[in-house]
Amino acid sequence: MTVIGERIPRSDGQSKVSGEAIYGVDYAEPGMIWGALLRSPVSSGRITRLDTTAAMAMPGVHAVLTAADAPDAYAGWVLRDQRLFAVDRVHFEGQPIAAVAADTLAQARAAAAAIDLEIEPLPAVVDLDHALSPDAPLVHPDWESFVPTAGPDFPRGGNLAAESISDPPGVDEAFARAHRVISDEFVAQRQYQAYIEPKSAVGIFRDGRYTIHTAHQFPYNVRDRVSQFLNVRPSAVRVVGHTIGGGFGAKLDASLEPYAALLSRAVRGLAVKLVNTRTEDLITCPSREGAITRLRSAVDAEGNIIARELEVIADNGAYSGEMPWLASIALHCARGVYRAGPTRVVARLVYTNTTPTGAFRGVNGTYLYHAVERHMDHIAAELGVDRLEYRLRHLFTDGEELLNGQVLDDAGILRQGFEAIEAAAPWAELQAEKRPYRGIGIGAAWWLTNPSAGTAVVKMHEDGTVAVVTAATDNGSGAVSMGVTQVVAERLGIPPADVHIALPDTDVAGFDGGSQGSRTTRIVGKASQIAADEVVEKLKNVAAGLLEAAAEDLEVAEGTVRVKGVPGKSMTLAEVAVTAMNTVGPIQGTGSFVTPFPDFNPGCATGLMLPSFPTPTYHVHLAEVEVDPVTGNVRVLRYLVAQEVGRVISPDGTYGQVMGAVTQGIGYALHESLRIGEDGRYRERTLESYRLPLAGDVPRVEFFPLEHPDPDGPFGAKGVGEGPVLLPAAVIANAVSDAIGKPFNQIPITPEEVLAAIQS
Amino acid sequence: MKPAAVKYARAGDVQEAVALLSEHGTDAKVLAGGQSLVPLMNFRLASPSILIDINRVNELAYVREDNGSLLIGAMTRQRDVETSPVVAAAVPLLPQALHHVGHVTNRNRGTVGGSVAHADPASELPALVTGLAGELTVEGPKGQRTIAAEDFFVGTFTTAMEYDEVLTAVRLPRLPAGTGVAVEELARRHGDFAIVAVMAAVHLAPDGSVDLVRLAASGVDSVPLRLHSAEAVLAGAQPTADAIAAAAATVAASVNPTGDVHAPASYRRDMAQLLVKRAVGAAIERIGVSA
Known part of the structure; x- marks a missing residue:
């Protein structure tokens, strides 16, 4: 079982x-x-x-x-x-x-x-372009005195809080011989994490x-x-x-x-x-950063993208937090999941007199994929080719080498994602059945599972249950309350209800890299699995004498240690654990795990602080929307997700993450407005005007998990929680643009803007 | 968030409420259902020195027909009005409008009089009372008086009531049988404060021409508006698409919206016009269909 x-x-x-x-x-x-x-x-x-x-x-x-x-x-x-x-x-x-x-x-x-x-x-520095102009006042005149927390200093200066530039050869030559050049500019607002608990x-x-x-x-x-x-x-x-x-x-x-x-x-x-009061919480929260993303693609006569430039200017706010470390994510997302030739990537993070920004599920990726996928629709439209067919033509395949030298051995999973979506929502049928003011958007992404280190101690109680001591936290995802619990229960052959995982305490549990980047089930699950393996070995050694069998002939299963293939020759875990008290002492195991960064080319870029994406996962989303031509309101009618998950450990946890992330993405795309006035202060200051989507605003997501068990993950698991937030803004913007026939290149899409586009 | 410290007094009847108001002056506030006042106090946008609770004034909770009109006691809970067959028969626009007021839980507690006396220009009941040419009965130290709705609302959160007067009843003219009614509202999410709402009641003569039309809008001025110009275009006319469009075209000049964090003024003006078109169309479609 x-x-x-x-x-x-x-x-x-x-x-x-x-x-x-x-x-x-x-x-x-x-x-x-x-x-x-x-x-x-x-x-x-x-x-x-x-x-x-x-x-x-x-x-x-x-x-x-x-x-x-x-x-x-x-x-x-x-x-x-x-x-x-x-x-x-x-x-x-x-x-x-x-x-x-x-x-x-x-x-x-x-x-x-x-x-x-x-x-x-x-005077407040607010505007991102202006922040980098020579006449802008400095947010921190003493910026030179700041010291990196660890390691060497990184590219920065004045209002430039961090910079990552990749300038491979061949970009300018390709633009010079391009059949046509397609350019876009995208603007994304901030997004407040808007958790229930301040x-x-x-x-x-x-x-x-x-x-x-x-x-x-x-x-x-x-x-x-x-x-x-x-x-x-x-x-x-x-x-x-x-x-x-x-x-x-x-x-x-x-x-x-x-x-x-x-x-x-x-x-x-x-x-x-x-x-915090809610207003304090909202106005000081390290929200998802606003950003301006500019894309140019050089296309040859056959419609192939032969080179690209991406420039992103992101809002650091007044202090840096985690942000400089994330600037190089632009390099990993500049082409999305499509071949685009040599690509120049300039990512700049700028200080402003606004609340410091920080990590929000899908860091940097939400607006980068919005830009890349909107740009793909634009290119396909300019060329007069079908958007889906154009994507499939350029889609990454197994062995794709990326801009940073990282090789994606299994990028062919992307095509399976498109096929899973196609099976549920055939593209040709969607096009044929399209009614006025309805639109369809599609897009794809790849993402990392955060590799940071984690550790766990699994200790066996004398009643045959176990406690897991770890500094991992369950932020509500179920990664601990289901994922890690199931991994330990499975390894020890006991019911999940017999696994108790302690809340974190840094005096008690070893270092843990935190509930971030979809890492907990994979990293802490793996560490716990290693710890449970040690428990299993110790249980077998203690039981071997009692069962008069060699340890290698024993197995731990169904709450017992038993001799393989000999029914009836077994002891309960409780009996073994009590015996251990008199022979070897209490039984516990320790496990630690960290995912190494995949190989990359360190010379590919300056400011390469997050050099490559460990444990990649692949994502394809499709949305169908309807626009109210009178009010400009957009309603999401249908939403599909195909996602590589390694292996589903907990179906409820996995679906919950997908549903929740898509909801958050729909909020980002259509509802959640967090504007900054010229004075640098937020205009939305309570949850009355900062509108989260409600249940009625979100369709039930149709989810198609793609399972390719990862040999390094616990029972094959990869990260799940972040990836599904990457694409809703992209595919919804594509769908609204499709519905109206005009481009929507700003996040969020407001009814006023939709109406203005319809009336223009 | 929590409100600032506030004193509390409970009135057993209207006279006692009036006496308490007279005693405590302009810093006192009447507590009816509390669905608007209490959140405002929690946000410290309102800081009355004393609350005068009239929730035990049972004599103000009633719905009855009275001489061709509908009379609603100020302390009648909105949900009771929304589900009342008497109301549905006399003024079918009212239950429809109430459906848009907050959520059911708010309406279980919220009162008709409380919402009217609160005089939020964005809320539904003040607009409905204005559009249907209702009358408000208030009681003060000098006795009762009746105020026409269009004179009652004088500004944002401001009415023609004196500080020592209590709203006791709302009177609405009965709509003729067969009147079609519709509420069209633009809110970003269900239950949010409406950005703009328009209410329409239309009755047709046997020859198909409009013989009664009432139009009201909220969220487009510092007070709820009855859209007289639009009504004038439709009155006596055949309700063709052109006539409805012509009526809607007058709206831009009738309204005076201001922009705020929820929507710019121009969007509110556009929406008022478009919602009038929708509401009149929907009301006509529903003529003869009971609510």
């Missing part, structure tokens, strides 16, 4: 549904008091007055901290460009200027509001160390960031994770945690809790 590929109840399902689960915002410590932040009301300015005297005298107030009370330290995931509190200058709306601790949350907020603050406004943190300073309780995707990263901000070694910080109410990348870097820690120290070790 196998549990791989079977539907199982998620281990955290009942507590989440019943309300018993303790999320980060619910967590409380004995004697806990409350914190609040004073945040900058403007996006650029000079602090001319900051007086905390009145706030300190407010009722219930224990401490009021400013930059003067914090270590003189710079912190950052990739570049140490950020301080805990604004010093003299503010660089984005929402930037913390002071922190308060008081008996109640209301008192803390009232005291924060009572801090006497005056700011002389300065950010929170509880900090405790005790015995000279900091303990932080937080619902976080990447506890070890919080440890590192807090240690940087507070200028202590990483081991002086302990991070304890709690149930997460969604993250989608926004909870990968520290946020409120270092403030909670510093406030606790200031109040002599009382636990201090901070929690």
Whole structure:
């Protein structure tokens, strides 16, 4: 009996549904008091007055901290460009200027509001093109003093926060002999991760160390960031994770945690809790970055793409976070999944006086694939050829060598994806049945599974159940509550209900690369499988004496250790585990895993910080939309996904990720507007105007998993969660453009723009 | 989010509510269903010093026919009105409009009087009351008075009521049997505040000409609007596509929208015009079909 590929109840399902689960915002410590932040009301300015005297005298107030009370330290995931509190200058709306601790949350907020603050406004850098012009003011005049967090410095300077350029030979020559050149410009807005649970943190300073309780995707990263901000070694910080109410990348870097820690120290070790209001959360969240993408393709007389140029300018916001590391993703997505000859790729990340951007499911990929797939439709239209046929003609095949030298051995899976979509929604029929104001869009992508290291300890209890100790987190995907659970249960031949996986604690569990990049089921699943293998070997060795058989003749299955092929000759795991207490001691196993980066050509580009895409997966999406010609509203009628998944471990988890990612992608394409005014402040500031799609706005996704088990993955698994968010904006924009007969090259597509296009 | 600290008083009847309002002055707010007021307080957009709760004033919860019109007590829950056969027979436009007010859970608690007194120019009930030439009965220290809907709404969230007056009843003229009604609304998602809504009631004479037409729009001005010019084009005319288009063409001059975070002014103006076309067309299609 196998549990791989079977539907199982998620281990955290009942507590989440019943309300018993303790999320980060619910967590409380004995004697806990409350914190609040004073945040900058403007996006650029000079602090001319900051007086905390009145706030300190407010009722219930224990401490009021400013930059003067914090270590003189710079912190950052990739570049140490950020301080805990604004010093003299503010660089984005929402930037913390002071922190308060008081008996109640209301008192803390009232005291924060009572801090006497005056700011002389300065011009804000907002426009991405202008940010790079010589006359633009510098967001950080002291940019040269910033130090990379690890390794050598990378290409950057002034408002240019990072740059990755690939300039292979032959591009200009191909453009010179091109039959025609097709150019496009695409603009994408930001997207807020909009998880249900706002950010929170509880900090405790005790015995000279900091303990932080937080619902976080990447506890070890919080440890590192807090240690940087507070200028202590990483081991002086302990991070304890709690149930997460969604993250989608926004909870990968520290946020409120270092403030909670510093406030606790200031109040002599009382636990201090901070929690964002929804507006605070929205305006300070490291949202998906806005970007401008410009594409040019050289096409020969036969319609082949013989060269391409891609330029992308992405909005870093005021501080870098993870962003510089991601700039080279443009190189990996510049051609999508289609041959396009030598390709020049220029990716620039620019500082602006806006909230720092960061990771959001499908980092950088959503708008890059939108650009590439819209551009493919444009080229096919210019050539007068069918869009699908044109894609298939240029589609990557097995052994495709990419711009960075990486070779895709199995890219032929892409064609299987197109075939799976074709079987469910035959292209010719869709074209023939097309009605006015309806449109169809198709597109394809490839993506990585995040390779970062993970580790797990599997320990056998004397009752035959196991505990898994890991710093991996289940951000709601089911990767831990189903995926890793199933992997361990399968390996040990026990029911998934007998596998208990602890919440993360950096004092207890080894390093984990966090809930990001679809990595948890694959990396932590693999580490847990290796750990379970060790448990299996130990169980066999203990049982061998008891069963009077050689260890190699034993197998661990169905809750027993038994002699292969001899029915009745078996012992329960509990019996073996109890026996071990008197012979070899408690049974546990340890496993660690990391995926190496695939081979690449280091000379292919400058600023190549994410050099290649490990554990690639392949994706084909199709959308059918209907446009209301009176209101301009777009409705998605049908949505199909064919996706390479390695192997489905949990069907509910897999489908849930696909359905959820497509929903998020539909929101990105059509609903979620996050505009920045000329003053650098967000215009949408609550979930009333920042509109997430509702159930009625989203069709049930038709999903076709493609299984090609990966020999390195646990039971063949690859990553699942990120990939399906890459293409909805692309295929929906293609479908709306098809419906109206006019190009839609901006994300999101608003009813006003659709109506204007119809009326023009 | 949580509201600022606020005092609370419960009124047992209308007179007590009026007395409490007189006592506490302009910083007091009447709490009816609380579906608009409480969120505004939570966002700190409203910070009354005291709430005067009239939820126990049971005498204000009723629906009845009265002398050829429909009389609705101010504290009648919207959901009760929406599902009332008396309402469906007398003013079939009303249940249709209520269907667009928030979600069912909001309407279970929200009241007709609360929504009208709140005077949000984007919401449905003020527009309906205005379009159907309804009357509002209010009670204050000097007794009762009746205000025509078009005089009642004077600005965004502002009515002609004095600070010490309570809205007690909404009177709507009964629509003749066979009137076709329609609500056309543009919201980004179901249950969102409408960007623009248009309501239409149309009755045809035996010769097919329009002998009664009522048109109202919300979200297009600081007050809900009755679209008199559009009504005038249709009144007495055969309801041809051209006539409907001509009526809709007057709308741009009748409305005065402002742009906000939800939609620019020009889009609201375009939508008002297009929704009038849709609503009149839909109302005529439904003539003789019971709601």
